[in-house]
Amino acid sequence: MKNDLSAQREEQDLSQGDLAQAVDVTRQTINAIERERYDPSLELAFELADFFDCSIEDIFQPDQDEA
Amino acid sequence: MEANQTHSGLTRQTYRRLVYAIIGVGILGLFAGFILDQHIAGTVIYLLGAWIGGAIAFITPKLSSAKLQDERDQELHNRASGLAMGISMVLGLSLIPALYVLDAGGYVNLSGAPGGAILTASALFLLYGVCFGVVQRRN
Numbered sequence: 001m002k003n004d005l006s007a008q009r010e011e012q013d014l015s016q017g018d019l020a021q022a023v024d025v026t027r028q029t030i031n032a033i034e035r036e037r038y039d040p041s042l043e044l045a046f047e048l049a050d051f052f053d054c055s056i057e058d059i060f061q062p063d064q065d066e067a
Numbered sequence: 068m069e070a071n072q073t074h075s076g077l078t079r080q081t082y083r084r085l086v087y088a089i090i091g092v093g094i095l096g097l098f099a100g101f102i103l104d105q106h107i108a109g110t111v112i113y114l115l116g117a118w119i120g121g122a123i124a125f126i127t128p129k130l131s132s133a134k135l136q137d138e139r140d141q142e143l144h145n146r147a148s149g150l151a152m153g154i155s156m157v158l159g160l161s162l163i164p165a166l167y168v169l170d171a172g173g174y175v176n177l178s179g180a181p182g183g184a185i186l187t188a189s190a191l192f193l194l195y196g197v198c199f200g201v202v203q204r205r206n
Contacts, residue, residue: 021134024134024137025137025138025139026079026135026136026137026139026140027079028079029137032139038139038142040138041138043138044138
């Protein structure tokens with residue numbers, strides 16, 4: 001799954017640690033999501049969308065071959 | 068939208084280092100006791116290391132204000148457990164039933180350490196099956 005989390009975070013001038021603390025996960029998890037090595041749970045995806053005040057689809061998009 | 072930028076208390080890195088260090092000291096103590104012929108002392112050091120390290124690993128994430136473990140750790144643990152169990156199952160299921168039959172026929176002798184290992188592996192598979200059934204019922 002592709003995502004724009006890094007761009008969303010940098011747009012808000014937040015560090016990975018700041019975002020991790022805000023959504024109650026570790027910094028390593030945010031890093032793994034941004035590098036597209038880990039797909040978050042639906043719960044975390046909703047939390048991230050809620051945090052950035054957007055929809056999940058604004059942050060996460062399925063890969064072309066998954067769509 | 069708000070982000071709390073304060074990071075106080077135990078960090079994830081310190082937590083991991085602490086747990087690994089304590090368990091590592093326990094394992095070293097066990098080997099040292101074995102080499103130096105101080106078996107009781109080695110065993111005591113190992114048990115203390117394993118218990119204290121295990122207790123810290125289990126309790127600290129529940130007490131700490133810092134986020135030391137999260138859903139990704141759980142996912143990694145589940146994947147590693149699944150992989151280990153899958154490999155064990157493939158190897159075990161492809162060999163163990165045949166070995167039991169050959170043992171019954173007197174072609175191989177499953178006694179001593181190999182027999183114990185095979186019995187332990189069989190018990191592990193049985194335990195996995197029971198745990199899988201329990202988890203499946205709850206979900």
